[in-house]
Amino acid sequence: MVVQVGRTNLSAAEDESDVEKTLAGNVDAFEGIVRRWQGPLINFAYRFCRERGRAEELAQEAFLRAYRSLASWRRDSAFSTWLISVAMNLYRTEYRRRPPEFIGFEDVPEPRDIRAEDGGLQQRNEDKALHMAVQSLPTKYREAVVLFYLQDLSLAETAQVLRIAEGTLKARLFRGREMLRKKLTVTEERKEHQ
Amino acid sequence: MNPDDQLRSLRQTTITPSLAFTAKVMSAVRDEATMPAPIVFPWKRAIPGFILATACVCILYGRSIEAWRSVDARIATQRISDSQLSIANAVLVSSCGWIFLALSLSAVAIWLSDRLVDHMQMKST
Numbered sequence: 001m002v003v004q005v006g007r008t009n010l011s012a013a014e015d016e017s018d019v020e021k022t023l024a025g026n027v028d029a030f031e032g033i034v035r036r037w038q039g040p041l042i043n044f045a046y047r048f049c050r051e052r053g054r055a056e057e058l059a060q061e062a063f064l065r066a067y068r069s070l071a072s073w074r075r076d077s078a079f080s081t082w083l084i085s086v087a088m089n090l091y092r093t094e095y096r097r098r099p100p101e102f103i104g105f106e107d108v109p110e111p112r113d114i115r116a117e118d119g120g121l122q123q124r125n126e127d128k129a130l131h132m133a134v135q136s137l138p139t140k141y142r143e144a145v146v147l148f149y150l151q152d153l154s155l156a157e158t159a160q161v162l163r164i165a166e167g168t169l170k171a172r173l174f175r176g177r178e179m180l181r182k183k184l185t186v187t188e189e190r191k192e193h194q
Numbered sequence: 195m196n197p198d199d200q201l202r203s204l205r206q207t208t209i210t211p212s213l214a215f216t217a218k219v220m221s222a223v224r225d226e227a228t229m230p231a232p233i234v235f236p237w238k239r240a241i242p243g244f245i246l247a248t249a250c251v252c253i254l255y256g257r258s259i260e261a262w263r264s265v266d267a268r269i270a271t272q273r274i275s276d277s278q279l280s281i282a283n284a285v286l287v288s289s290c291g292w293i294f295l296a297l298s299l300s301a302v303a304i305w306l307s308d309r310l311v312d313h314m315q316m317k318s319t
Contacts, residue, residue, distance in 0.1 A: 027223060027224055027227045028220075030220070030223055031216065031220050034216050034219045034220060034223075035216055038211045038215055038216060038219070039208065039210070039211060042209060042211050042215070043208045043209060046209055052209055055209070056211065056212060056215055059211075059215075059219075060215075060218060060219050060222060063219045063222075063223070064219075064222055064223065064226060067223050067226060067227075068226065127203070127204060127207055130200060130201070130204060131204060131207075134201075134204075145201065149198070149201035149202055149204065149205070150201070150204055150205055152205060177198070177201075180201075
């Protein structure tokens with residue numbers, strides 16, 4: 001199912017208010033945070049593991065970790081940045097512990113269905129290929145690309161989550177894009193030869 | 195489409211959380227909230243013990259080295275008598291005894307603190 005999850009709908013003031021209430025002992029106030037952030041956190045996890053069920057498990061664990069360490073959120077960064085950092089650390093650990101089935105870029109399937117030309121399948125296949133290409137990037141480039149392009153974080157927020165300088169992030173994004181471009185070009189050439 | 199736009203277009207492909215997701219998370223959060231806080235390791239009480247144990251080990255080590263050197267020097271000068279050798283052995287044996295005693299005390303301390311933590315956990319539940 002395709003649904004747009006926009007960060008514009010997420011209210012920083014509501015987050016802050018819910019955090020205050022939760023810290024004051026009102027556990028139910030945490031539900032507001034879960035409702036607002038479940039989409040972004042599940043999708044973020046999905047981009048790491050590519051399994052829907054696993055993504056929900058990881059997002060649930062991320063919310064639990066956030067709940068446990070809510071008091072450690074210093075107001076010097078946005079709640080969103082802090083929450084994504086908590087999730088990022090968990091997903092990163094899980095990714096190392098249980099990496100998704102690795103697919104080399106040469107194994108990325110080509111769109112073969114003839115209906116693809118007019119049925120929207122070509123676009124979906126291209127998206128799938130691009131997703132796989134992103135997955136096959138080395139960790140530091142993949143994390144930067146996923147956070148900046150797919151999670152829609154700003155440069156400053158992405159740099160803060162990854163705890164790197166903005167200049168380093170820009171370099172990683174550039175290098176990541178270059179690697180993707182090369183990989184996609186190779187695939188296109190292979191497609192033409194066939 | 196340039197790579198930036200291509201990558202950004204992937205944002206459109208998202209999955210929706212299952213209907214029970216919020217309820218599941220909140221149930222886990224409520225369980226977490228009702229759980230007793232974990233017992234913190236009593237560093238304030240333990241640190242003096244650690245310092246004392248370290249000091250004892252250092253002193254014992256220093257004395258053993260000292261005793262060994264004195265025995266070694268006497269053997270080197272070949273002026274050691276049987277009675278002196280037996281005294282040296284006794285010194286070494288007594289050092290070993292101290293080391294054994296320190297290790298035993300440490301083991302007992304660990305065992306006691308384990309029992310204490312178990313006892314406190316049982317009381318809190």
